[in-house]
Amino acid sequence: MASLRALMPALANKTYFNYGGQGPLPTPSLEAITASWGRIQELGPFTTAVWPFIEQEVARVRRSLAAACGVGAHRISLTENVTSGCVLPLWGLPWQPGDELLIGDCEHPGVVAACQELARREQLTIKPLAVQQRCRSTPQAQLPEAALAAVEQALTPRSRLVVLSHLLWNTGAVMPIAAVAQLLQGHPRQPWLLVDAAQSMGSLPVAEAAATADIYAFTGHKWCCGPEGLGGVAVSERLLEQAQPTLIGWRSLAHEGSAASSFHRDGRRFEVATSCLPLCSGLATSLNLLEAEGTAEQRLARIQAGSARLWRGLQGIPGVQTLLPEPPPAGLVSFSLEGRSTAAVVNQLGEQGIWIRRLDDPDCLRACTHITTTDDEIDLLLEALSALN
Amino acid sequence: MASLRALMPALANKTYFNYGGQGPLPTPSLEAITASWGRIQELGPFTTAVWPFIEQEVARVRRSLAAACGVGAHRISLTENVTSGCVLPLWGLPWQPGDELLIGDCEHPGVVAACQELARREQLTIKPLAVQQRCRSTPQAQLPEAALAAVEQALTPRSRLVVLSHLLWNTGAVMPIAAVAQLLQGHPRQPWLLVDAAQSMGSLPVAEAAATADIYAFTGHKWCCGPEGLGGVAVSERLLEQAQPTLIGWRSLAHEGSAASSFHRDGRRFEVATSCLPLCSGLATSLNLLEAEGTAEQRLARIQAGSARLWRGLQGIPGVQTLLPEPPPAGLVSFSLEGRSTAAVVNQLGEQGIWIRRLDDPDCLRACTHITTTDDEIDLLLEALSALN
Numbered sequence: 001m002a003s004l005r006a007l008m009p010a011l012a013n014k015t016y017f018n019y020g021g022q023g024p025l026p027t028p029s030l031e032a033i034t035a036s037w038g039r040i041q042e043l044g045p046f047t048t049a050v051w052p053f054i055e056q057e058v059a060r061v062r063r064s065l066a067a068a069c070g071v072g073a074h075r076i077s078l079t080e081n082v083t084s085g086c087v088l089p090l091w092g093l094p095w096q097p098g099d100e101l102l103i104g105d106c107e108h109p110g111v112v113a114a115c116q117e118l119a120r121r122e123q124l125t126i127k128p129l130a131v132q133q134r135c136r137s138t139p140q141a142q143l144p145e146a147a148l149a150a151v152e153q154a155l156t157p158r159s160r161l162v163v164l165s166h167l168l169w170n171t172g173a174v175m176p177i178a179a180v181a182q183l184l185q186g187h188p189r190q191p192w193l194l195v196d197a198a199q200s201m202g203s204l205p206v207a208e209a210a211a212t213a214d215i216y217a218f219t220g221h222k223w224c225c226g227p228e229g230l231g232g233v234a235v236s237e238r239l240l241e242q243a244q245p246t247l248i249g250w251r252s253l254a255h256e257g258s259a260a261s262s263f264h265r266d267g268r269r270f271e272v273a274t275s276c277l278p279l280c281s282g283l284a285t286s287l288n289l290l291e292a293e294g295t296a297e298q299r300l301a302r303i304q305a306g307s308a309r310l311w312r313g314l315q316g317i318p319g320v321q322t323l324l325p326e327p328p329p330a331g332l333v334s335f336s337l338e339g340r341s342t343a344a345v346v347n348q349l350g351e352q353g354i355w356i357r358r359l360d361d362p363d364c365l366r367a368c369t370h371i372t373t374t375d376d377e378i379d380l381l382l383e384a385l386s387a388l389n
Numbered sequence: 390m391a392s393l394r395a396l397m398p399a400l401a402n403k404t405y406f407n408y409g410g411q412g413p414l415p416t417p418s419l420e421a422i423t424a425s426w427g428r429i430q431e432l433g434p435f436t437t438a439v440w441p442f443i444e445q446e447v448a449r450v451r452r453s454l455a456a457a458c459g460v461g462a463h464r465i466s467l468t469e470n471v472t473s474g475c476v477l478p479l480w481g482l483p484w485q486p487g488d489e490l491l492i493g494d495c496e497h498p499g500v501v502a503a504c505q506e507l508a509r510r511e512q513l514t515i516k517p518l519a520v521q522q523r524c525r526s527t528p529q530a531q532l533p534e535a536a537l538a539a540v541e542q543a544l545t546p547r548s549r550l551v552v553l554s555h556l557l558w559n560t561g562a563v564m565p566i567a568a569v570a571q572l573l574q575g576h577p578r579q580p581w582l583l584v585d586a587a588q589s590m591g592s593l594p595v596a597e598a599a600a601t602a603d604i605y606a607f608t609g610h611k612w613c614c615g616p617e618g619l620g621g622v623a624v625s626e627r628l629l630e631q632a633q634p635t636l637i638g639w640r641s642l643a644h645e646g647s648a649a650s651s652f653h654r655d656g657r658r659f660e661v662a663t664s665c666l667p668l669c670s671g672l673a674t675s676l677n678l679l680e681a682e683g684t685a686e687q688r689l690a691r692i693q694a695g696s697a698r699l700w701r702g703l704q705g706i707p708g709v710q711t712l713l714p715e716p717p718p719a720g721l722v723s724f725s726l727e728g729r730s731t732a733a734v735v736n737q738l739g740e741q742g743i744w745i746r747r748l749d750d751p752d753c754l755r756a757c758t759h760i761t762t763t764d765d766e767i768d769l770l771l772e773a774l775s776a777l778n
Contacts, residue, residue: 046411246636249503258498
């Protein structure tokens with residue numbers, strides 16, 4: 001643990017709890033990015049000599065991400081961010097007017113706004129899927145069943161898509177993605193399952209969920225501690241068959257030199273055009289560094305140890321209300337502080353070099369613990385929160 | 390000239406003519422990128438303390454690009470690449486079945502394929518706009534008139550969009566964008582004008598064209614010599630009013646915390662979500678370095694001096710046929726070599742450390758001269774081509 005932490009300059013001068021916003025970039029990852037740029041300039045930038053290097057770096061990060069997702073590399077599309085991964089495969093699906101989109105009430109505003117625009121243009125209907133209150137009132141052991149029941153109750157014969165995050169960015173609860181996928185397979189219309197994996201990738205073992213969802217979209221710059229600007233999406237085999245690409249460029253085309261070309265049949269179908277190749281080298285390095293810290297299960301246990309320590313400490317501070325009724329299943333710890341503006345609390349802590357964030361819906365504070373978080377940091381945050389009173 | 394060239398490691402070990410594929414990255418730009426990452430880690434990566442730095446770097450590159458385009462900064466959307474800039478604003482326009490898209494026959498396959506898919510979904514019709522033969526047979530002085538006549542002849546009462554590059558990537562001819570824009574304004578349906586500026590931005594003065602087109606999409610990584618993965622698009626005021634965003638994320642939303650938010654009314658409307666901020670610092674640095682070399686007009690004169698030297702030299706090599714009948718108006722010099730496979734020629738030259746590329750349509754070779762190109766390099770290429778015979 002000490003080793004990875006020591007490689008992160010961002011953690012040297014502050015007490016950091018915003019991994020769910022952006023993870024610190026380890027120095028070896030930045031060095032890999034810079035080295036990649038150097039190599040591109042040495043061999044290229046646009047020469048026959050540089051293509052093997054570029055292909056190798058793209059393949060390396062695609063393989064790493066595929067391994068984490070438990071899918072073949074052909075099911076991974078590289079994207080600029082989570083939103084692109086969520087939304088790009090959606091636009092080219094064969095929608096029919098009246099199709100219903102079932103959207104969880106803890107989804108990120110970006111994805112929701114994109115679905116609203118899709119619904120407007122394709123004459124689809126959006127229906128809410130209420131999970132937030134269930135998260136906040138159901139003990140962890142019963143939550144999978146409760147969340148599944150929420151989906152089951154909201155489904156109608158017209159349901160065509162379910163949108164649900166794996167790890168909810170506001171409450172910090174984990175959704176039973178594989179069970180939802182199984183439920184949807186039994187539905188007469190077999191609705192597609194879109195999973196926002198912004199918070200789960202790099203913090204939870206994701207293979208089971210990623211392999212069963214139709215669209216499992218993630219980013220490298222949060223819990224994976226890669227550079228900003230590179231993420232991806234694991235898409236199902238049926239989605240690769242059913243969805244046409246929308247933002248089409250040379251990378252989408254099987255023969256990039258011809259507009260008459262068919263689209264790639266694999267994940268490259270949803271890739272677009274030139275992107276920042278050195279970011280692939282950086283993310284691959286960050287993924288290696290994480291893997292060196294243990295399996296996904298071992299890392300989650302460490303993340304949980306930290307979030308549990310924080311959650312328990314919060315119970316002892318007057319006026320603090322945690323969103324979850326039990327220690328969190330992952331690294332997101334959300335809470336409110338009675339009678340205090342969340343924005344003001346963020347600023348007051350920030351002045352002390354302690355960084356958490358606030359969310360709009362519900363209006364709350366959120367602190368994240370990663371495998372690099374120390375007990376001392378958690379205790380410092382708890383003390384600072386206590387001192388506000 | 391020597392100064393910028395000396396700052397480009399890519400030019401130190403090869404004879405490089407692929408600026409139209411990707412420009413060399415100057416060392417100060419890479420240093421600016423690395424420093425930007427360092428600063429983000431020092432202040433953030435996700436803290437109240439880092440937002441002013443990020444806003445400053447985004448604003449700086451947006452202002453530079455807006456100045457080059459001769460438009461207000463509110464008309465610039467930052468994108469990952471040219472294709473995104475071309476295509477993103479298209480999808481959300483108010484299309485009607487039967488609308489006609491007039492697409493130049495020298496357009497890049499990526500943009501054409503995207504328009505084909507748009508046409509399929511919205512039941513639009515694609516009509517060809519023949520400019521290639523005119524470029525190859527018309528003297529430069531008469532080309533604007535000839536190209537304009539081609540557009541005029543192809544227009545019908547159903548025309549709704551014209552797609553035309555500013556500087557054609559295959560023939561190297563310049564299209565009279567401002568005159569086409571004026572022509573379209575007089576058409577009863579006032580078709581939108583989409584301009585692929587992949588080859589013009591950083592090589593030609595673009596302000597007049599960029600300010601009159603509806604969509605003027607460019608990249609920073611070709612003639613601007615910025616990092617790969619960052620480009621932009623200048624959009625017209627009417628496009629900002631008429632087009633809804635499609636790939637929607639937190640950056641598209643006026644209030645990023647709420648899905649009920651309206652979209653930004655300015656260029657951020659077509660921006661999506663997290664991208665690689667340090668690339669902004671790198672591109673801004675590259676643009677500054679270019680500006681230090683002279684005005685856009687002065688730089689074009691230097692580019693033309695090189696391409697004219699190359700074009701003239703090519704006339705003396707048996708079997709060489711240049712695509713243009715006169716020295717090129719910019720830095721793209723395309724030609725064929727009778728009886729030789731273009732792919733084989735690229736490889737043979739590459740073995741000598743001389744890098745040009747081939748194109749599919751028409752099957753030809755292309756060498757680019759930039760302000761960093763020396764007469765010695767041009768002469769070396771000419772000698773190597775002569776020696777093939």
